Amino acid sequence: MAAVLDDPVGASLDGRHAHLARRVGRAATYLPDVSTFATVPPDPDAAAWNDLARLLGRGALADLFSSPATPPPDWEPVFTLDGFQLLWPEDHPAAAAPEAVELGAADVPEMLDLAARTRPGPFWPRTREMGTYLGVRENGTLVAMAGERLRPPGWTEISAVCTLPEARGRGHAARLVTTLAARILARGDRPFLHVAEKNTTALSLYERLGFEIRRPVTFRGFRIP
Ligand SMILES: CC(C)(COP(=O)(O)OP(=O)(O)OC[C@H]1O[C@@H](n2cnc3c(N)ncnc32)[C@H](O)[C@@H]1OP(=O)(O)O)[C@@H](O)C(=O)NCCC(=O)NCCS
Structure with missing residues (x-):
């Protein structure tokens, strides 16, 4: 049951926060001013990262929350913060x-x-x-x-x-x-x-x-x- 906590952003946007979601293809994020958290499917391919880029726009911050997925190499790291769930x-x-x-x-x-x-x-x-x-x-x-x-x-x-x-x-x-x-x-x-x-x-x-x-x-x- 705790497995949904591995991608809590995606699991929220797919369910009880669907009314707060914006989507392109397989990428999703929250409405502006609600949250910057964004999600791509586990083990995203190049198309999924393209979906996220189109959703958020060039030069935008992709706030991946706790996702371990690695974006393409030209996506510049902005912040890294270690924590606990x-x-x-x-x-x-x-x-x-x-x-x-x-x-x-x-x-x-x-x-x-x-x-x-x-x-x-x-x-x-x-x-x-x-x-x-x-x-x-x-x-x-x-x-x-x-x-x-x-x-x-x-x-x-x-x-x-x-x-x-x-x-x-x-x-x-x-x-x-x-x-x-x-x-x-x-x-x-x-x-x-x-x-x-x-x-x-x-x-x-x-x-x-x-x-x-x-x-x-x-x-x-x-x-x-
Ligand atoms: C973390 C935070 C919310 C705690 O708020 P708080 O109302 O002081 O919390 P409480 O009074 O319930 O408990 C604070 C703890 O500090 C102790 N404490 C005692 N005097 C204190 C003081 N003057 N200032 C802060 N903590 C004190 C309390 O006894 C308690 O310790 P315990 O948990 O071992 O019993 C507050 O420090 C804060 O706003 N920090 C910045 C924002 C933040 O980091 N939020 C958490 C994000 S995950």
């Missing part, structure tokens, strides 16, 4: 916290600002449409958030976990992640997430909450010639 164990319970509030379209400017100040990973104006995003406010200010991103069959990824520096260490992230996990489990999915290898604060938080490492991953992006 973690899974919520089967039958591991999660309790929802009452202070988490659902964030809507009107909250997007504050969510973008929070993401820009904390850098939890990519977050765009329409990323919220990928799932449910929850936040915590202190005196009206959004100080922490977390949300749902990739959605392969049977799984929901927790993402954009972030807390303003002045509000850290109070358990906001822990409560937001467990609240999302409770919601995900209640609809029959299992939570998973990704974290950069160097982000030891987040990694130890996730492991303390019960997440277990499934595999190392490498996030890569290439410039299309």
